[in-house]
Amino acid sequence: MNAPKCPGCHKSEGTKQVDGQRAVCRSCSEAKRRVFNFCCACEREWARDASIANCSLPNCALRAALLSDKQIDDPRSSAKGCPYFRACPGCKTLLTHNGVGCPKINCPKCGTEFCFRCLNKLCFGINDLTFLRLQRGLSLFQDNSINPCRVVNNTQMLAVLGL
Known part of the structure; x- marks a missing residue:
């Protein structure tokens, strides 16, 4: 499976699907000084209050x-x-x-x-x-x-x- 493309830095390197549709980008997390989660499907930043594995956007x-x-x-x-x-x-x-x-x-x-x-x-x-x-x-x-x-x-x- 290909690594998901991050909507922040537009790269696949350093991204990892965590669970369900949620993925994390290491370089954006470092740059923002917080964990940067995003949806693999719609390629938008994950809703911060969402605790489920499926996108709520x-x-x-x-x-x-x-x-x-x-x-x-x-x-x-x-x-x-x-x-x-x-x-x-x-x-x-x-x-x-x-x-x-x-x-x-x-x-x-x-x-x-x-x-x-x-x-x-x-x-x-x-x-x-x-x-x-x-x-x-x-x-x-x-x-x-x-x-x-x-x-x-x-x-x-x-x-x-x-x-």
């Missing part, structure tokens, strides 16, 4: 899923290369793409529509981009104001959700 499971390295690897999927999990920007429901059709997704819970690849509500996917450029009489490589849809990681999603 809000949205721990959601944040852990969004931090996961798992990606969609089906070569036929329009969401290939995307993180396996995304959270709805409207209601924070955890979602994945079914691999069929375009990368746009509608949240089944609140109806929010967004692009699973770039996380934007208004997205110019590769087909939309080609159509827009041809409609404007431009070659496929002109007009840099129209940016193609690119896969982004969940760091942006975590910031949007305040996690």
